[in-house]
Amino acid sequence: MLEVKNLNTVFPTPKGKIRAANGISFSMEEGRCLALIGESGAGKSVTALSLLRLVPPPGKITGGEILLDNRDLLKLSRDEMRQVRGEELALVFQDSLSAFNPVRTVGTHICETINAHRNLSSRQARDLALEKMADLGLPAERVFRSYPFQLSGGMRQRAALAMALCLHPRVIITDEATTSLDVTLQAQVLHYLKKHLADCCMSILFITHDLAAAAAVADRVAVIYAGKIVESGPLKEVFKQPLHPYTRTLLRSHPSFCPGTLQPIQGSPPDLAVLPGGCSFYPRCSEAADICLKKDPETMEAVSGHQVACHLVNSEICPEGERAAL
C-alpha cells in the first residue's frame, strides 16, 4: 500500500551535506505494523518527516518516490499534500506535551483536526472526537474539556493518538510515541494501538529504539543505520536469526534479549556528514573483512522476505551463481 523507494533526504551544513536518509526503501501492507528501529541519529525521525514532506528547512528531499496507492506523494502540490496529512498519513510525536497548544483544550485540538478535513457540524465533530477517545479507553468527557497539562503522560499520549486516529488515516506513524512512558502506561498505549490495528484496516509505522516495544506490536521490522536500512524482514525471523552484524550487536546490548553479560556495541554512530567509504558500519563491525572497506554492500534478499545489506551474508548464504551475477 505504502511504498518508499530510494528516499534521499539531505541537510546542507557548513561541514558538508548530511545524508540523513540515504536511499531508504521499504513497503508496508494494509493492516500491518512495521517497526523501524535504530540508534539516535540513524535517520528514523527524518524518514518519518520525509513521508509527510515535513522536513524542516534547510533539509530537502532530493530524490526517491513515496507511493501511497501508486500515487507519488513527492509530486503532489502543497494543497494536495495538506489533504494527505491527517487524512491518509498521520503522525504521533514522542513529546505530546509540546505537540499540544497549552492554552487550548484537548477537545479543541481534535475538533480542529476534524473540521479541517471534514464538513461536519460542531456537534458531529464533538461526537466523533468523544467516540475516538472512548475507543482508546479514556474518560472521554473529562479529557475533552481538559487542558494538556491537566492530563497524565499516558492519557496525553492516548489523546494525541486519538487526534491522529480521528480521521481514520490509512497509515499512522508513531515516532517514539511510547518511549518516555512508564512500563504500565506503555503497555496501555501499545495495547490500544494493537487493538486498533486489528479493528480498522490501518497500518502502523512504529519508530522506536526500544526493541522490546517493537517486538510487542510489529510484524515486520526494519533496522536502520546511518540513513540506510541494513536489514528488514519478519520480526520473529530477524530477532531470532539476525543476519546483519549490526542487528546482532543491537540485540546483544539489550538486557532482556541477552541473558548473560551484555555485549554492547562499542563506539558511536558515524558522523553522517563524513561517512566512511564502503559499508558505513565497518568501523564498529567486529566481523569486518577487506571488502567491507572498499565497497558499499547492496541490499539483497537473503531468505524470502528477509533483506539484508552486508557483504558477509552474501558469501555465506547466496549460491555461487547468484553472487557472480551481483
Place this chain on the structure above:
Amino acid sequence: MTFLSGRNLAKSYFLPKSLWHKEEIRAVHDVSIDLEQKNGPGSDGRGGNVGLVGESGSGKSTLARLLSRLERPSGGSLCFRGEEIGYLPESLLLPFRREVQVIFQDAAASLNPRHSVEKILSEPLRNFFPGLRRKERLEKIAEILHQVGLSPDHYTRFPHEFSGGQKRRLAIARAVIIHPSLLVCDEVTSGLDVSLQGQLLNLFLELGDKFGVHYLLVSHDLPAVRYLCRRILVMYAGRIVEDFPAAETGASVHPYTRALLESEPSLDGSFSPRFLPGEPPDPSAYPLGCPFHPRCRERKALCSEVQPGLKEVGENHRAACHLA
C-alpha cells in the same frame, strides 16, 4: 554491614490550596530501608545493588533524594554507619557526601557548560582532598577518564564537545573520582539508545567490581534493574510494597509487582493484553486501606479498610499485601 539505613522515613510537601489552607502531598511515608556493603574486588559488582522501581509519581525519586540527603526528611530517621544524619546541617554532611554521590537523569544539565573537564573533575577532588597538587589531580583525572572509557587527553575539552553518551560518562567520572561507596542513580539509563544503555550498565558493573561502588538504581526500566541489581524494591503511593531478590521475579507476590512485570513487553511478540488499568492515586488523598486496592484485580473487602504492613513472606522477601 549496614551502611545506610532509613527508619520510617517520610517526606511531605505542602502546596498552597487557598489563602489559608495548604494541601499536604505525602511523597514518601513510612519507608524503612537498609543498604548493605557487599561489593568489592572479586565480586561480580552486583552484590549490594538495590533497584527502586515504580510508576512515575510513586515517590521513588523522592526516596532517592532523601537517602542521598538532598532533601531533609519530614519524619523518621536516617543513619549512616550508625550515626543519625537525617537532620544534620549541610556543613556537617561532608563525610557523608564523600561516600554517597548522585548521578542525575539529565547528565548534560548537571555539567556546567563553562567549565572544562579538568575543572569539572577537580571540583570533587578539591572539596574532599584539599591537599592535592594540580599534578596529582591531573593524574587522578586521567585515570578516571580512562576508567569510564573517555580519552585521558580530553581534560581540556568542554561539555558541549561531547556526545550525549560521553556526557553521561563524564557525570559518572565526576561521581566516582572520589571513590564513593554508594552511587544513587536517578533514571540514568532511561531515554538512552540500547547500545549506550548496555555500555553504561557494563561500566557500572566494572566500577562496582573495581572500586567497591554500590548502586541505588532508580528506574522504571525493569530489564536494566534486573541486570544490575540483586535486590528490587517496588514502590507504590509513597510506600515500599515489595522487597524481593531480583533473581526471583517469578516469586513476586504483590499484585502491583506482578502487573508491572506483566506490562513489560515480551520479546517473542506474544504481548499479553493484560495491563494495569487506571492511574496512580492522587498523593494528596490516598484511598483508605491498601492504596493499590482500586486498581487491584484480586482485592477483597479487607483491602479497602485496613492498610497492609510490610511483612516477611519468604527468605529475603517482604511484601505489603493482605493476600500474601
